[in-house]
Every structure is written in C-alpha cells, then in structure tokens.
Amino acid sequence: MEKVLTVDPSNHRVARAMARQVADMVIDHFASLANRPVWHEGDAWLPADGRSGEWAEILIDMRSVLEHSMQVAHPKFFGHMDSGPLLVAVLADWVASALNQNMLAWELSPLATAVEEEVIAWLCALCGMDHGEGSLVSGGTVSNLTALLLALQSVTQGRFRTEGVWALRRRPVIFASDQAHYSVVKSAATAGLGEQSVVKISTDDAFRMDPERLRTALREVRASDASPVMVVATVGTTSTGSVDPVDAVADICREYGVWLHVDAAHGGALLFSEQKKHLLKGIDRADSVTVDPHKWLMQPKSMGAILTRHKGALRNLFESGAPYLTRKNETAARPQSRGGMSLQGSRRFDALRLWVTRRYLGDSGLTELVERNLAQVRAWADLLRAHPAFELAHEPELNLLCFRYRPAGVADERLDAINEEIQRELMRSGEGFLSVTSLRGRRWLRSVFINPTTREEDMRAVLDSIEKIGQRLYGR
Ligand SMILES: Cc1ncc(COP(=O)(O)O)c(C=O)c1O
Structure with missing residues (x-):
C-alpha cells in the first residue's frame, strides 16, 4: 500500500483509520496501566536495524514503546515532578502538532498568537501582574535563564544586550537559597557570569531561605567591589517543596533595589490552591516569575512560562528583525507577534493545551x-x-x-546506602517509583504527588514493597 504522507482527500479514510488505531491503542494502554510495572529498563525489544516497515508492524512497535516505557501516569509513580498529563492537554497537543504553527512570527500563527497572549495574560493576572507580559518557553531552566538576562538588562540600563558583561561595572552577584534549583547556577554560567557569581543563602529547618541571612549577604556584597544583580526566591524547592518567604524577600529586594525573581516552576500551581495560596504572598512584587505548567499543572512536556511585570522588557532583550519575517500584525493593534519575546526561535503552539485545559477544567477544576x-x-x-x-x-x-527507611538497630552511617539501594530496587521491581535526594549531606527517599489516581491503597502497597526490599536486603 502507498504510504500516507499528509492527509488529503485521496487518503483521508486510511488516515482516519490510522489515527483511530493509535487512539485506541493509547487508551487501551492507559486503561490497563495500574496492572503493569511502573518502570522498565528495557530497550531489548527495539528492532535493531531501523528498517522501514508496514504500518501494522509499526503499530506493534509503538505498542511496545507504550508498554516498555517508564510509566509516569502510573498510580504507584510518585517520585518526581512529572505526571501522566491531562487527557484534554494530550488531545490539544495533537491538534497543535497537526497545525504545526510557528510562534516565531505573527504571519505564521495569527490565531495561535492570540491564544498564547490570552494564556499569558491569565497567568500574569493570577500572579497579580495585571499589566505584565510573558512567554511560554521550554521549561523552568530557560525561564530562569531569561529572568537572569532580564535582570542584567535592568541593572545595566539596557546595555547588557549590546555590550554583554562589559556593561557591568562591578562583579555581578546572584543570590539564591542553598535549595534553589541547579538551573540558577547553570544560568549564571550560560549568561557568562560564571557559576561563582551565585551566592547560596542558607535555609532554616524547613529548607526555606532565611531572609536575615539574605540581608546580611546583600549588605556585604554592597560593601565590596561587587554588585547584586538578582535574588531568586523559590516557591517549591525541588527536593522538599519548601517555599521561601517571598514577601519578606521582596521587602529586602526593594530596600536594596535588586531584581526579584520568583522561581515558582513547581509551586506556581499554588496559584490555584485555596489552602496554600497565602504562601505566594508577595509574588505580585516580583520582577519576574517562572511557572512550569509541565510540572504540577499536568501538561505534556515541554512547557514553562516566564512572566514579568515590566512590559516591553522581553522585546528589549530578544526582538530582532529578520527581513524574511513579517512579525508585525499590521491589521490591528493586537495580537502582536510573540517571536521577539523569547530566546527560542521556532516555537510550538504550546499554549493550546493550557488554553484547552483551562476551558475544560476552569480555575476551580485546577484548584x-x-x-x-x-x-x-x-x-x-x-x-x-x-x-x-x-x-x-x-x-x-x-x-x-x-523520608527514609530506618529499621531499628541499623547504624546511622549505613542509612544512606540502604535508602539508595531501596530506591534502586523499588524501581527495578516495577512495584513503585520514588526518587532519592540529598538533604544536609544525607540521602533521603523523595516523593511527589501529582497523579490524581493515586489512592491510599497504592501508597500502602508501595510501603509494603519498600519493607519487603528492606527485609530481603538487610534482614529486618
Ligand atoms: C524549582 C525548579 N526550578 C526550575 C526547574 C527546571 O525546570 P525544567 O526541568 O523544566 O527546565 C526545576 C525542575 O525540577 C525546579 O524544580
């Protein structure tokens, strides 16, 4: 049979049948997911030679991909800031892929541009930045890097873009807690400031930034030959989900005239929480905010957002005319091309899946x-x-x-190795999935709950599995 390349009138029946086969296969897989292992090592099943084949064979391969992949949607997976995505977001993603818009220029994506504008306005409003702006980006890392570039533009009165680090009269310093995500350090390196430009502020017993230590560090830097560029407050640290005291940090940033970036890559979901929204107090005072809908908002990867209350700041940083693109919407005041608002060039119509999610669930559904x-x-x-x-x-x-497994009678110094071994064994068993992290130099098992289908019996089953592994390995 002739291969279907794109959908056209001559092949639409075959195309429909192919699409339905995939849809059925995916639904069947997820309907039976709870009875399958959470994790697979395996690439053993992959056809080695990469030869072309018939669609029927490829369907078998794709079923195998479904079955042999790591199952983040599994109710017994609660180990990382990843989740099975919301179904409506997956379906919207299919539409976005089929349309293949390019957010690079308005002429390539007039309607998608309006949709992204609406999604960004919604996120900005939730953060109390009614007149702010933003862009969808590939994730928290690019969002944090963009925030740093914005801060550098601000501290150099717009000269960083043209003069680079030469526009900095004094040694630049970035402040973040010792629990901040490593992308802060990576951003410093990528922006040409060097990893050493990040000063780590120590955290309290609950792993939150201590604002008084931040104040002291800022005072010391001011008194030296260096100059503060940005303070990062984290809402939802990667290891423990701790929340820095944003409002107190905002007071200090105002006192010292420093750019405040709130990394709410994970904890941005609290914008929808009635119980915990108070933890975000002060976010409206941030100069920039990272929110990662591909974490706690259950969006398919990849999707982050950079938001800033400084309108025009993103274009000042990224806009550059290319003679072959009509960026400007000349027919109306809005929507305007969003291509000049992000580091990325060609960019997907990511906004559609978040827009559809909001239409389907509403803010209350996300809450x-x-x-x-x-x-x-x-x-x-x-x-x-x-x-x-x-x-x-x-x-x-x-x-x-x-948390950690700490059977009676085991010496403290063995606990790190025991917990690492438990994490590995649990993963290999396919009976559950937790991650492992370091806190104050010790190893702990780490759990993250995003999947709405995880029930208490799943949690009990994972605990039983851990105990069995512990007993088998350590005889207790
Ligand atoms: C607090 C925080 N910021 C930033 C990031 C980086 O996000 P991404 O992996 O989407 O680049 C993470 C990732 O876990 C994070 O937890």
Whole structure:
C-alpha cells in the first residue's frame, strides 16, 4: 500500500483509520496501566536495524514503546515532578502538532498568537501582574535563564544586550537559597557570569531561605567591589517543596533595589490552591516569575512560562528583525507577534493545551486537582509516621515529602546506602517509583504527588514493597 504522507482527500479514510488505531491503542494502554510495572529498563525489544516497515508492524512497535516505557501516569509513580498529563492537554497537543504553527512570527500563527497572549495574560493576572507580559518557553531552566538576562538588562540600563558583561561595572552577584534549583547556577554560567557569581543563602529547618541571612549577604556584597544583580526566591524547592518567604524577600529586594525573581516552576500551581495560596504572598512584587505548567499543572512536556511585570522588557532583550519575517500584525493593534519575546526561535503552539485545559477544567477544576494532591501527601505522611521503620525529613508544605527507611538497630552511617539501594530496587521491581535526594549531606527517599489516581491503597502497597526490599536486603 502507498504510504500516507499528509492527509488529503485521496487518503483521508486510511488516515482516519490510522489515527483511530493509535487512539485506541493509547487508551487501551492507559486503561490497563495500574496492572503493569511502573518502570522498565528495557530497550531489548527495539528492532535493531531501523528498517522501514508496514504500518501494522509499526503499530506493534509503538505498542511496545507504550508498554516498555517508564510509566509516569502510573498510580504507584510518585517520585518526581512529572505526571501522566491531562487527557484534554494530550488531545490539544495533537491538534497543535497537526497545525504545526510557528510562534516565531505573527504571519505564521495569527490565531495561535492570540491564544498564547490570552494564556499569558491569565497567568500574569493570577500572579497579580495585571499589566505584565510573558512567554511560554521550554521549561523552568530557560525561564530562569531569561529572568537572569532580564535582570542584567535592568541593572545595566539596557546595555547588557549590546555590550554583554562589559556593561557591568562591578562583579555581578546572584543570590539564591542553598535549595534553589541547579538551573540558577547553570544560568549564571550560560549568561557568562560564571557559576561563582551565585551566592547560596542558607535555609532554616524547613529548607526555606532565611531572609536575615539574605540581608546580611546583600549588605556585604554592597560593601565590596561587587554588585547584586538578582535574588531568586523559590516557591517549591525541588527536593522538599519548601517555599521561601517571598514577601519578606521582596521587602529586602526593594530596600536594596535588586531584581526579584520568583522561581515558582513547581509551586506556581499554588496559584490555584485555596489552602496554600497565602504562601505566594508577595509574588505580585516580583520582577519576574517562572511557572512550569509541565510540572504540577499536568501538561505534556515541554512547557514553562516566564512572566514579568515590566512590559516591553522581553522585546528589549530578544526582538530582532529578520527581513524574511513579517512579525508585525499590521491589521490591528493586537495580537502582536510573540517571536521577539523569547530566546527560542521556532516555537510550538504550546499554549493550546493550557488554553484547552483551562476551558475544560476552569480555575476551580485546577484548584480541585492541586488540593487533591495536598490531601494525598498528608495521607502519605500519616502512613509513614504510623510506621516505626520510617522517618520524615520534614513536614510536607506542598506535595513533596522526603523520608527514609530506618529499621531499628541499623547504624546511622549505613542509612544512606540502604535508602539508595531501596530506591534502586523499588524501581527495578516495577512495584513503585520514588526518587532519592540529598538533604544536609544525607540521602533521603523523595516523593511527589501529582497523579490524581493515586489512592491510599497504592501508597500502602508501595510501603509494603519498600519493607519487603528492606527485609530481603538487610534482614529486618
Ligand atoms: C524549582 C525548579 N526550578 C526550575 C526547574 C527546571 O525546570 P525544567 O526541568 O523544566 O527546565 C526545576 C525542575 O525540577 C525546579 O524544580
């Protein structure tokens, strides 16, 4: 049979049949997911020679891909800031892929431009930046890098873009907590400031930035030959989900005239939480904010957002005319091309899946999802507390919780290796998935609840698996 390249009138029946086969296969897979292993090592099944084949064979291969992949949608997967995506977002993604818009220029994506504008306005409004602007980006890393570039433009009165680091009269310093995501350091290196330009502010018992230490560090830097460029407050640290005191940090940034960036890559979902929204107090005072809808908002990867309350700042940084692109919408005041608002060049119509999600669930539906995860982590903490062999590293502030297996009679110095081994064995068993992290130099198991289908019996089953592994490995 002739191969279908794109859909056209001559082949639409075959194309429809192909699409339906894929849709059925995907739905069948997820309908039976709970009975499958969470994790697979395996690339053993991959056809080695990469030869071309018939669609029927490829369908078999794709089923195999579905079955042999790591299953982030599994109810017993609660190990990372990843999740099975919302179905409506997946379906919208298919439409976006089929349309293949390019956000680079208005002429390539007039309607998509309007949709992204609406999505960004919504996120800005939720952050209390009614007159702000922003762009969807590939994720938190690019968003944090963009925030740093914005801060550098601001501190050099717009000269950073043309003169680079030569526009900086004094040694630049970035401040972030010792729990901030590594992309802050990576951004400093990428922007040409060097990793050493990041000063780590120590955190309290709950892994939150200590604002008084920030004040002291800023004072010391001001008194030296260096100059503060940006302070990063994290809302939802990667290991423990801790939330820096944004409002207190904003006070200090105002006092010292420093750019405040709030990295709410994960904790931005709290914008929808009735219970925990208070933790975001002060976010409206941020100069820039990172939100990653591909984390707690259950969007397919990849999707981050950079938001700033300084209108025009992104274009000042990134706009550059190319003679072959009509960026400007000459027919109306809006929407205007968004290509000059991001580091990326060609960019997907990512906004559609978040726009459809909002249309489908509404803000209240997202609230319900986020609060369900908060209830799950509380139930999980209760299960762990009730069990003498487990120890919590902290109380769960968001949907993350670190803990360790600590059977009676085992010496402290063996616990790191034991917990690492448990994480590995649990993963290999396919009976559950947790990650492992370091806190104050010790190794802890890490759990993150995003999947609404994880029930208490799934949590109990994972605890049983851990215990069995522990007993097998250590005889307790
Ligand atoms: C707080 C925080 N910021 C930034 C990032 C980086 O996000 P991405 O992996 O989307 O680049 C992460 C990732 O886990 C994060 O937890």
